Each structure stands twice: as structure tokens, then as C-alpha cells.
Amino acid sequence: MSAKHEPNILASTQQLVKEAARRLGFSEAMAELLEEPMRVLKVRLPVKMDDGSVAIFTGYRAQHNDAVGPTKGGVRFHPDVTEEEVKALSIWMSLKCGIVDLPYGGGKGGIVCDPRRMSSGELERLSRGYVRAISQIVGPTKDIPAPDVMTNSQIMAWMMDEYSRIREFDAPGFITGKPLVLGGSRGRETATAQGVVLMIREAVRCLDMPLEGAKVIVQGFGNAGSYLAKFMNEAGALVVGISDEHGALYDPQGLNVGELLDRRDSFGSVTRLFPNTITNAELLEKPCDILVPAAVAGQITERNAANIRAKAVVEAANGPTTMEATRILADRGVLIVPDVLASAGGVVVSYFEWVQNNQGYYWDEDEVSRKLEQKMKASFERVYGISRQRNVDMRTAAYMAGVRRLAEAIKYRGWI
Numbered sequence: 001m002s003a004k005h006e007p008n009i010l011a012s013t014q015q016l017v018k019e020a021a022r023r024l025g026f027s028e029a030m031a032e033l034l035e036e037p038m039r040v041l042k043v044r045l046p047v048k049m050d051d052g053s054v055a056i057f058t059g060y061r062a063q064h065n066d067a068v069g070p071t072k073g074g075v076r077f078h079p080d081v082t083e084e085e086v087k088a089l090s091i092w093m094s095l096k097c098g099i100v101d102l103p104y105g106g107g108k109g110g111i112v113c114d115p116r117r118m119s120s121g122e123l124e125r126l127s128r129g130y131v132r133a134i135s136q137i138v139g140p141t142k143d144i145p146a147p148d149v150m151t152n153s154q155i156m157a158w159m160m161d162e163y164s165r166i167r168e169f170d171a172p173g174f175i176t177g178k179p180l181v182l183g184g185s186r187g188r189e190t191a192t193a194q195g196v197v198l199m200i201r202e203a204v205r206c207l208d209m210p211l212e213g214a215k216v217i218v219q220g221f222g223n224a225g226s227y228l229a230k231f232m233n234e235a236g237a238l239v240v241g242i243s244d245e246h247g248a249l250y251d252p253q254g255l256n257v258g259e260l261l262d263r264r265d266s267f268g269s270v271t272r273l274f275p276n277t278i279t280n281a282e283l284l285e286k287p288c289d290i291l292v293p294a295a296v297a298g299q300i301t302e303r304n305a306a307n308i309r310a311k312a313v314v315e316a317a318n319g320p321t322t323m324e325a326t327r328i329l330a331d332r333g334v335l336i337v338p339d340v341l342a343s344a345g346g347v348v349v350s351y352f353e354w355v356q357n358n359q360g361y362y363w364d365e366d367e368v369s370r371k372l373e374q375k376m377k378a379s380f381e382r383v384y385g386i387s388r389q390r391n392v393d394m395r396t397a398a399y400m401a402g403v404r405r406l407a408e409a410i411k412y413r414g415w416i
Contacts, residue, residue, distance in 0.1 A: 089318065
């Protein structure tokens with residue numbers, strides 16, 4: 001899931017932002033402002049470990065642009081976190097928020113660590129230390145964190161509690177992805193997967209193809225990937241392939257999704273329990289109707305794009321398809337629903353959680369699902385419309401939608 005697998009991730013993101021700004025007729029100064037975060041904070045975090053030693057961790061918080069409103073974005077705990085990655089992901093979050101019409105700019109945070117090798121107590125001390133280090137630049141009206149790779153609702157609860165201690169008042173709106181009892185939103189855990197499902201439904205509609213019986217490959221079987229396989233199976237689609245970090249399973253007649261879900265471990269691993277596995281690279285090139293990269297970045301490149309045999313690629317992961325691969329797929333007529341649109345369900349329901357915290361009034365799951373569907377469908381139609389009107393691929397169209405909203409807010413504020 002780390003974007004580090006994509007070479008020059010920041011440079012490629014900046015190139016797309018500049019291209020979108022150019023196509024929209026905005027100035028060079030606007031493009032220059034949008035290609036870098038407005039603020040990046042690097043922190044050093046001393047944490048007392050269970051054995052009595054002190055370990056020093058490095059953390060980051062990037063705030064891309066707050067012209068539209070407070071910045072918003074997750075905090076990931078991963079050994080591959082880099083400043084470049086965090087900066088690029090903060091730009092993606094700005095674009096996501098613009099595409100789905102949220103009153104936010106983009107933010108992102110990360111700590112270089114391996115939570116799989118840390119105890120619960122060590123993780124709590126690290127989480128609280130991170131909040132103390134960034135507390136001056138975050139808050140319910142400044143910058144709102146959320147879960148991301150290898151962080152969860154428990155970590156968000158520790159962070160919220162630490163922020164509330166510092167401010168000396170309860171501040172549930174400081175962070176989203178919290179447990180329900182602490183002001184979390186119903187539907188948050190499955191929001192990203194539900195959003196991707198809605199985008200798959202829109203994609204097959206545009207392709208004039210029924211979802212029932214459609215052959216689907218899901219690369220990745222973590223939180224998003226496993227829910228996607230479950231939801232696709234329940235919708236009557238045929239899940240013919242899944243993968244994890246150890247390998248992949250493929251059966252053109254359809255996999256037993258229920259058995260796979262029952263046997264996966266907490267990190268989404270399951271393929272080692274089955275014979276006849278193939279590689280992740282081989283899975284991507286298997287025939288299917290819908291290919292959903294839901295694992296790590298840089299999976300579809302110029303080396304394999306010509307061999308992709310899907311009618312649509314719906315990106316649940318961050319940056320799974322390179323720019324050159326996007327061009328190759330688009331030229332071949334493959335419909336691409338890009339990550340900044342397809343995986344926006346998580347931030348949409350995070351926004352709903354923030355709204356509920358501010359109101360002190362909480363919605364049932366049906367209301368959350370209904371509002372999520374409205375947001376995601378309207379956003380797809382907007383991006384698809386730009387794609388057809390401007391004769392560009394869906395990724396370029398999505399960047400244009402996101403950049404336009406940011407740039408208009410900047411112009412109204414008089415910054416440029």
C-alpha cells in the first residue's frame with residue numbers, strides 16, 4: 001500500500017497537476033502553487049520501549065492547500081514512509097476532496113515505523129507523541145487526521161484523547177475514523193470499499209454491461225480488497241482472482257470468496273494456504289471484465305499495460321497505474337476510474353463523521369450509505385462528463401475537476 005513503489009511519485013503527481021491547470025487555462029503561478037504543499041512538518045519522536053530503551057522515530061505532516069477549508073488526510077505507520085510520499089499523498093487528498101466536493105484541502109501524515117513489531121503500549125506512546133509534536137498545526141478547523149495504512153480506530157482514539165488533554169476540552173472533531181463510542185461514524189470501516197463498488201457499478205453502466213456475472217479480479221486482500229471481494233460476490237459478480245503479498249489465486253469459474261474471507265489473517269494473507277498460486281504480475285494479465293488494483297502503487301506500467309485484458313480498471317489503491325500505462329490503456333479503450341475518484345469513499349465518510357461530531361447528532365448506517373452514494377455518483381458523472389467533453393482520459397479529467405475547485409478558491413481569496 002505504500003506509494004514508495006511508484007518511482008518519482010511526487011514528480012508524476014506534479015506533472016499531472018500542471019497539465020490539468022494548463023488545460024483549464026490557469027496561470028503558471030497557480031500551477032506552481034499547487035504542485036507543492038503549503039506546509040510540511042518533520043518531527044522526531046522519542047518513545048520509551050517496553051524493554052526500557054528509547055527509540056527515536058521520524059514523523060511527517062504535510063498540508064497541501066487550505067484555500068477551500070481545513071486540510072484532511074490520514075496518518076500511516078509504515079517502514080517505507082518518506083517525505084516525498086507524504087507530500088504527494090497530500091496533493092492527492094486535495095484532489096480527492098475537490099472531486100467529491102468536500103470543504104477541505106488535502107493533508108497527509110506518516111511515521112517511519114513497523115507497527116507489526118511493536119506492542120500495544122509502544123504504539124500508544126508513539127501515537128500520543130506524534131500528536132504532541134504536531135498539535136500546533138492541527139485541529140477541527142485546521143487539519144483533521146484519519147486512519148491510513150497500518151493505523152486503525154484504536155490509534156485514532158489515542159490521538160484524539162491526547163489532543164483533548166492538550167486543549168483541555170473534548171475534541172472529537174479533531175480526528176476521524178474513531179470508534180463509534182467516541183464519536184465515530186457508522187459505515188466508516190467499509191466506506192472505501194463501498195465507494196469503489198459504487199464506481200464499479202457506474203463503470204459497467206457506461207460499458208453497457210451487467211454487473212451480475214461480470215468477472216472481477218481484486219489485487220490485494222487487505223481491508224479494502226477483502227470487503228470489495230465480499231461486496232462483489234454479494235452483488236452477483238464472479239470474483240475470479242485475488243492476491244496478497246505472497247501470491248495470487250485465479251479461477252475463471254470463480255473463487256469461493258466466503259472461504260477466503262474466513263481463512264485470511266489480520267494482515268490480509270491467505271494465498272499460502274492454497275496450492276496452485278500464481279504471481280501478482282501474472283494475475284494482472286488474466287482475462288476479466290473489471291480489474292481492481294487494491295494493493296500497492298506502480299502495478300500497471302508500460303511493461304504490462306498492453307497485456308491487461310480487462311474492460312475497465314477501477315483503482316482502489318493509491319497510484320497503481322503509471323502515467324505511461326494510463327496512456328496505453330486509454331488508447332486501447334480501457335475505461336480507467338482513477339484512484340483520486342474511485343477510492344474517495346473513505347474521505348467522504350470521514351467528512352460525514354466530522355459533520356456529525358460538529359452537530360452532536362449521529363446518523364444510522366442507511367443514511368450514511370445513501371449520502372455516500374449521492375456523493376460518489378455525482379462525482380463520477382462530473383469526471384466522466386469532463387472526460388467526454390474535453391476528450392481526455394478519466395485520470396486527467398479527475399485532476400481537472402480537483403484542480404479547478406482549488407484554483408477557484410485561491411482566486412476568490414485573492415492569493416493569485
